[in-house]
Amino acid sequence: MRNNARLILLDKHQVEALLKPDDVVEAVRDAFALHSQGEGRVFPVVREPLVTGGVFGIKSGDVQAQGLLGFKAAGFWPANRALGGEPHQATIMLIDPKTGRPLCVIDGNAITTMRTGAAGGLGLQLFARADSSRLCVFGTGVQARVQVSFALRVLPQLSRIRYVTVDGQRDVSFEAHFAGRCEVSHATDRNAAVADSDVVITATPGTRPLFDAQAVQPGTHFNCVGADTKGKRELPEGLLTRGRLFVDDRTQAREIGETQWAPNTECVEIGDLITGRVQMHRQPDDITLFDMTGIALQDLTVARMLHERAGATGTATSLAWPW
Structure with a gap:
């Protein structure tokens, strides 16, 4: 039911607890294979400089046969170093391709690092x-x-x-x-x-x-x-x-x-x-x-794996997200 819809959130610590190198390798291998077979699509990349000195980008794609759709909003903000933070920043969202509603929002920094x-x-x-x-x-x-x-x-x-x-x-x-x-x-x-x-x-x-x-x-x-x-x-x-x-x-x-x-x-x-x-x-x-x-398929296959694992282990924050 629409009024019972929920949005799953995975923060930095939850992502790092769930990420396993061997699983990421298999997810990335799957992403490249799907791309080769034409089952996984990669949409045009957005990559633009900002007046703040950062660079903002969006990588998105889907695997229609598997119901996988989403994007990563990410970029590079060099001034973060002066704040004691990481210059690379990323957030991943998985979307229900049937309704367009968000399913899961994930801190994408550790995912980007390990999938690369x-x-x-x-x-x-x-x-x-x-x-x-x-x-x-x-x-x-x-x-x-x-x-x-x-x-x-x-x-x-x-x-x-x-x-x-x-x-x-x-x-x-x-x-x-x-x-x-x-x-x-x-x-x-x-x-x-x-x-x-x-x-x-x-x-x-x-x-x-x-x-x-x-x-x-x-x-x-x-x-x-x-x-x-x-x-x-x-x-x-x-x-x-x-x-x-x-x-x-x-x-x-x-x-x-x-x-x-x-x-x-x-x-x-x-x-x-x-x-x-x-x-x-x-x-x-x-x-x-x-x-x-x-x-984008690298980010999405790893994000899907984390979404599934979070559900199986209860490692996530769940918010009511009615529509």
């Missing part, structure tokens, strides 16, 4: 050399940490991590975060760090190349996380065309991802590899790149 990390882990499993043991990461923030965490989960021989900071200074907290799991050291020469790595992860809000193209050695894999808005970039000119390019969504990557700087580059969507529509045979000297812009 899970996508990075899938990218490493599919594209990086299995014997990769040396990793270089640009950035030491929330997303850099989750990317490295998933790398340690999926690359069993990974034993050394070198990190590059924007200010060139050592990040003691980043080192402590991974202490005991592998060797972690600060790199002051970014080109040397890239040249001496099997895997490179770029996770910064950068707008210009982080290293020189000539530093890249045959066999290197790149997970490119930072470019998610027009004008942002982390890779040097010419690198995309030197390697084998993979994306989460072809159109989105060309609009807001690293691929915006070489939009005519041939690429393959990761979902097509997951579903077997495309086969990949990596050669040892191949340079591979995964341009990760993050698609």
Whole structure:
């Protein structure tokens, strides 16, 4: 009955209690597969600068056959750092496709972080050399940490991590975060760090190349996380065309991802590899790149999983929401 309708709310602490990395990986894998099969739709992205200095965006989509519909309102507010808060902010809403009424409102920060990390882990499993043991990461923030965490989960021989900071200074907290799991050291020469790595992860809000193209050695894999808005970039000119390019969504990557700087580059969507529509045979000297812009279906499949789990465990706030 309409008058008995309720709205489920999941706050930051409830989301973090329910999120499990393995479950997120499966939800993200499902999102990419649905996208490949044409069952999951991704609607045009909204991504606009604000006079406050922030960037606001909306990613939305649906899976009609499964009754899944919703959006994530999110963006980047750098001034939050001065307030002691996280610059990335996100809120996810699931909607009943039959009525248009909201079903669930979820704090999306932890979801965004972990679903992006899970996508990075899938990218490493599919594209990086299995014997990769040396990793270089640009950035030491929330997303850099989750990317490295998933790398340690999926690359069993990974034993050394070198990190590059924007200010060139050592990040003691980043080192402590991974202490005991592998060797972690600060790199002051970014080109040397890239040249001496099997895997490179770029996770910064950068707008210009982080290293020189000539530093890249045959066999290197790149997970490119930072470019998610027009004008942002982390890779040097010419690198995309030197390697084998993979994306989460072809159109989105060309609009807001690293691929915006070489939009005519041939690429393959990761979902097509997951579903077997495309086969990949990596050669040892191949340079591979995964341009990760993050698609709405990742947020929605993870949000649906949390909505179901919250109902099963009673971990949620429920409000009367009559109409």
